[in-house]
Amino acid sequence: MSCSICYERFTSPVSLPCGHVFCRECIQRTVDTIKCCSVQHFCPTCRAAYNVVTIDSSLIPPYLRPHVLPPIRPVFFGSGSPSSPASAESSHQNTAASIGRVTAEADALRTSCITWRQRAEVHAAANAALLGFARKAKEAALRMRSERDAARSECLVLKRKLSEIM
Numbered sequence: 001m002s003c004s005i006c007y008e009r010f011t012s013p014v015s016l017p018c019g020h021v022f023c024r025e026c027i028q029r030t031v032d033t034i035k036c037c038s039v040q041h042f043c044p045t046c047r048a049a050y051n052v053v054t055i056d057s058s059l060i061p062p063y064l065r066p067h068v069l070p071p072i073r074p075v076f077f078g079s080g081s082p083s084s085p086a087s088a089e090s091s092h093q094n095t096a097a098s099i100g101r102v103t104a105e106a107d108a109l110r111t112s113c114i115t116w117r118q119r120a121e122v123h124a125a126a127n128a129a130l131l132g133f134a135r136k137a138k139e140a141a142l143r144m145r146s147e148r149d150a151a152r153s154e155c156l157v158l159k160r161k162l163s164e165i166m
């Protein structure tokens with residue numbers, strides 16, 4: 001059993017809501033990479049989204065507390081005796097590990113980029129709709145103003161006629 005980010009045997013494994021397991025350190029690193037811009041993160045393996053929000057447990061009714069799990073939670077495997085790898089293999093694994101980490105970070109960034117781009121597109125569309133609406137409103141206002149002016153002059157004419165008759 002090894003972490004798909006660092007390709008090493010798990011050190012303090014944690015599980016995401018989708019069930020994929022990573023080292024706590026590895027997943028924390030991907031979270032830290034985009035923590036500044038988003039609380040939404042994606043599983044490096046299956047891209048399932050999960051939110052990293054720390055919930056104040058005092059806000060949760062006591063009977064519900066046991067059911068509220070943190071998004072990243074520790075996993076315990078059966079009694080496996082981890083044997084330390086040979087040193088040559090270890091340095092190879094270190095390289096693989098840093099590649100894995102950088103890849104996972106890049107993936108996390110890319111995924112969050114896609115989300116942000118989608119959000120930006122939604123906002124742009126909303127803005128365009130709003131601009132269109134504003135333009136229509138202005139046109140309508142202009143039309144109504146000219147109708148009002150026409151009505152006003154017609155009214156003046158009628159008033160004049162009326163005073164002539166009286």
Ligand SMILES: [Zn+2]
Nearest residue numbers: 003006023026
């Ligand atoms: Zn790892």
Ligand SMILES: [Zn+2]
Nearest residue numbers: 018020043046
């Ligand atoms: Zn997953």
